[in-house]
Amino acid sequence: MSIPANHPRRESLLIREKLVEGYKRNIVALEGLIAHGRGECFDYLLGEKTHGFALKAIRAAVAHLLLAKHPVISVNGNTAALVPREIVELAEVTGAKLEVNLFYRTREREEAIAKHLMEHGAREVLGVGDDASATIPELFSERRRVSPRGILIADVVFVPLEDGDRTEALRKMGKTVIAVDLNPLSRTARMASVTIVDNIVRAVPLMIKEAIQLKSMNRDKLEEIVRNYDNNRVLQEALETILERLRELSSSQLILQPY
């Protein structure tokens, strides 16, 4: 279906179509579609734009990736469907490895995602089939399997659109975990080392830009960015922004006139 250019929710509907297309290509799980809807709601509360607190988190996240010895980007179905080219570019510019890791893991879906990333320029995708031969202490059995060249040895893991259990498991292993989550109250958001409260389709392109800039900085500068970052403060600012927006809207006239 073609969405009119002047539709007020055009962007949001186009993103939905990408996910539906991803589902049809066996990249996205049905549960991933419902999960996306929940994120949409918080994006709405954020005014569907990137705020200052997200920019601070993006800067710290990129500094972590650039400082890391073994940075890894963990890719799930929704991420692959929404920002395949961007996630490949981010891996390229930060020197991170790409690894497929799925909540609802099937061999077919792993392979479909890896293929999709390859079509968008990835040179290597870890975590597919026999490559996921190592195991980590994780609640959900299918996610225990990781690549010994990827998540197993990673010091910094970027897990966009992940859940709380996964984030906690990786943190317990001593890893720095970077998450993208539109809900600042989710367990993922509260458990990550750096939480980017933003829509992944806006955040990842900004991460690429930031990485190109920060790459020319020396390590001292990057370490300073990391040291000065306060995730609790960032989450509070995100929550305050949502509260402020709701407060503003609740005091004005809400009903619209169709005439």
Add this chain to the structure above:
Amino acid sequence: MSIPANHPRRESLLIREKLVEGYKRNIVALEGLIAHGRGECFDYLLGEKTHGFALKAIRAAVAHLLLAKHPVISVNGNTAALVPREIVELAEVTGAKLEVNLFYRTREREEAIAKHLMEHGAREVLGVGDDASATIPELFSERRRVSPRGILIADVVFVPLEDGDRTEALRKMGKTVIAVDLNPLSRTARMASVTIVDNIVRAVPLMIKEAIQLKSMNRDKLEEIVRNYDNNRVLQEALETILERLRELSSSQLILQPY
């Protein structure tokens, strides 16, 4: 998958299963699953219960339906999947006609929904195939087609789970529009004449109860209910409730320690 009786999110998971089942039976569109996720989030913010503002809207909505000359209930995939028996009963008790009207319209889905409603006791379902022979001024071409015995001539239309464009188009035609929407800030919620900010699975059974009570009232009383109803106030109360709950949820320290 069987969900344990004591699972904290049991209700919510059972509703999801109904939608996934509806998808497999060609009643629900993939986009409908995403839209449901979005609603889930707002239901969470509302504490997953029916509030006073929703009860007020339900009362006004039912009064409108009972006063109407040509009341019509517009049914989409999610509504049919979630409350098929209840929506048929509501039509029965208020004397409203049922009409299928879909954002993502296909002949197969129209028929699957009509069949589903028939299986749940509907005696007539408008808007299927050639019956949708009239057109109304609408942005999306597929939704322009309505039944000349239904939405075309309706003075009151109940459009649970609809979008803003549809609501606006119907209001522009001078119709009274009743919506169910968990998001009090959506264009649908703000554009409708009466907005029930509640989960459809809780709201429709309450509408049936209310209709049985209000049916014994005379027209003057019903007109008084309609006259005294203030949709702006109802939306403000819904927003204030969400604000209050977000405030509660936000503790001073947001970050969690995995150790």
